[in-house]
Amino acid sequence: MSAVYSRLHVHLVWATKERRRVLDLPRARRVHGLLDRLCRDRDCLALAIGGVDDHVHLLVGLRPALAVSDLVRELKVATSPFTARRLGVDGFAWQAG
Numbered sequence: 001m002s003a004v005y006s007r008l009h010v011h012l013v014w015a016t017k018e019r020r021r022v023l024d025l026p027r028a029r030r031v032h033g034l035l036d037r038l039c040r041d042r043d044c045l046a047l048a049i050g051g052v053d054d055h056v057h058l059l060v061g062l063r064p065a066l067a068v069s070d071l072v073r074e075l076k077v078a079t080s081p082f083t084a085r086r087l088g089v090d091g092f093a094w095q096a097g
Contacts (some may be wrong), residue, residue, distance in 0.1 A: 007045075007061045008064060009061055011059050012056075015094070016054050016093070017095050018095075020092075021054045023051065027087045030082075035049055036049060045061035058075075
């Protein structure tokens with residue numbers, strides 16, 4: 001049997017808690033950079049990252065062995081304290097779900 005290759009492309013969108021407008025351009029660029037690194041660490045490919053001041057869009061090439069929900073949870077968990085502490089957004093959190 002020949003080798004099989006597959007990659008799933010998923011468009012993810014999530015918002016800041018209470019749709020707070022805290023992701024100005026300098027902060028957004030740093031969050032986007034972190035998302036890119038986190039995806040690579042999980043053997044995923046961030047094809048496009050964007051958004052506006054209250055939410056993030058991420059188009060990611062996902063390996064089939066990684067559940068979408070696991071990836072999103074890991075990304076949100078890693079970027080929340082980074083945004084709160086490193087970027088100085090008091091009480092920062094992503095919306096649940």
